[in-house]
Amino acid sequence: MFERFQQEARMRQEGRLPPGQALTRRFPVLHYGPVPEFHPETWTFLIWGEVEEPLRLSWAEFLQLPRRRVVMDIHCVTRWSKFDTVWEGVALRDLVDAGLLRLKPTARYVIQHAAFGFTANLPLEVALQENFLLATHYNGEPLTPEHGFPVRGVIGAIPGREDLKVTYFWKGAKWLQGLEFTQHDRLGFWERAGYHNEADVWKEQRVQWG
Ligand SMILES: Nc1nc2c(c(=O)[nH]1)N[C@H]1C(S)=C(S)[C@@H](COP(=O)(O)O)O[C@H]1N2
Ligand SMILES: [Mo]
Numbered sequence: 209m210f211e212r213f214q215q216e217a218r219m220r221q222e223g224r225l226p227p228g229q230a231l232t233r234r235f236p237v238l239h240y241g242p243v244p245e246f247h248p249e250t251w252t253f254l255i256w257g258e259v260e261e262p263l264r265l266s267w268a269e270f271l272q273l274p275r276r277r278v279v280m281d282i283h284c285v286t287r288w289s290k291f292d293t294v295w296e297g298v299a300l301r302d303l304v305d306a307g308l309l310r311l312k313p314t315a316r317y318v319i320q321h322a323a324f325g326f327t328a329n330l331p332l333e334v335a336l337q338e339n340f341l342l343a344t345h346y347n348g349e350p351l352t353p354e355h356g357f358p359v360r361g362v363i364g365a366i367p368g369r370e371d372l373k374v375t376y377f378w379k380g381a382k383w384l385q386g387l388e389f390t391q392h393d394r395l396g397f398w399e400r401a402g403y404h405n406e407a408d409v410w411k412e413q414r415v416q417w418g
Contacts, residue, residue, distance in 0.1 A: 219291055224281055224367060226374075226409040232288040237354045240397070244323040244383050246358050253359070254386035258315035263308075267358065271344075274302040278341055280364030283409045285376040295362050297343035300387075301336045315389040319396070320361045320381035328361065328381045328396040329405070332389070339364055339372045342384060356382030365409070375407040376414070 216231035225231065248267045255263040265273075277296045283289045300318075303309035311332075318335040320328045334340060343362045344351060351357040361380035366372060378398045399405050404413035 215291075219281075219289070222367075224291065224365065225289060226283055227412045228414075229283055229287055229289040229409075232290055234288075235290060235355070236284070236286070236288060238284065238286065238378075239354075239382060240326070241324050243353050246353070248358075251358065252385070254321075255309065255389075256386070257319075257389035258312040258391055259389055260310035260312060270298075270359070273298045273308065274306055276302065276338075276341070278338060278366065280339055280362070280366055282362070282364040282377045283374070285378055285403065285407070285414050292367075293364065294347050295341050295343040295364075296345035296348075297341045297359070297362070299338060299341055301338065304336065311389060314391045317390045317393045319388040319390060319394055320384055321386045321388060322360075322381035323383035323385060326381055326383075326397050327394075328379050329394055329399060330363075330375070330379055331393075334363075334373050334375070337372045339366050339369070339374065340380075343380075356380075356384070359384045374409050376403075376409055378403060379407055 212231060219225040219231055251267045253265040253270050276299050279292055279294050281291045282293055316332050318330050318332055340363045343360055344358060360382040361384055363375050363380050365374040402415050404416045406413050
C-alpha cells in the first residue's frame with residue numbers, strides 16, 4: 209500500500225498522473241457484455257470506408273503486418289491509471305507508410321468495430337499517432353481473453369511525448385474485428401451512453417452534458 213502511494217507521488221511529480229486519476233498496479237477488466245470466442249480459421253479483420261481499396265485479412269495475414277512495441281501509461285475513466293504498460297501490435301501509421309493502407313483524402317474519422325456490435329470512434333489524426341495500436345500482446349504475452357484477445361485497440365500516453373493527444377482507455381475496442389474510415393464522425397458505444405466524445409485525459413473530458 210505504502211509503495212503504491214510512493215509510486216503515485218512520483219508519477220504526479222513527473223507530470224504523468226492526469227487530474228482525478230489514481231495509480232493501480234492491477235489490470236482491471238471493464239466491458240459491456242460477454243467475452244467472445246476466437247476461431248483462428250474463420251477470424252477476419254476488415255478495413256473499409258474511405259479507403260482506395262478495402263482489406264480483408266485472415267489471422268495469418270494480420271500477423272504478417274508490420275509491428276511495433278510501445279510503452280504507454282493508460283488512463284481509465286473509472287479513475288485508475290497504469291504506468292509503463294508494454295504493448296505490441298500494428299500501428300495504423302505504419303500501414304499507411306508501407307502503402308498497405310491507402311486512405312482517401314476524405315477519410316477523417318476511424319470507427320473501431322468489435323464483437324457484438326461494439327464501436328469506438330477516434331479522429332483520424334489521433335488514430336494515426338504512435339500511441340494508438342492494434343495490439344495483440346500485453347507485457348510480452350498474447351492478450352488474455354478478457355483484455356481483448358486476439359486484437360484490441362489501445363491508446364495511452366507515451367512518456368515525454370506531450371505532443372500526442374491522449375484519450376481515456378475506453379477509446380480502444382477489445383475483440384477488434386475491423387476499422388471503418390469515415391468522412392463524418394459517428395459516436396461509439398460509450399460515447400452514445402454519455403461519455404465525452406473527445407475524452408482528453410489532461411482536460412479531464414469524462415462525460416458530455418446535454
Ligand atoms: N469490445 C469492447 N471493448 C471495450 C469495451 C467494451 O465494452 N467492449 N469497454 C471499453 C472500456 S469502457 C474500457 S475502460 C476498456 C477496458 O479495458 P480492459 O478491460 O482491458 O481494462 O475497454 C474498452 N473497450
Ligand atoms: Mo471504461
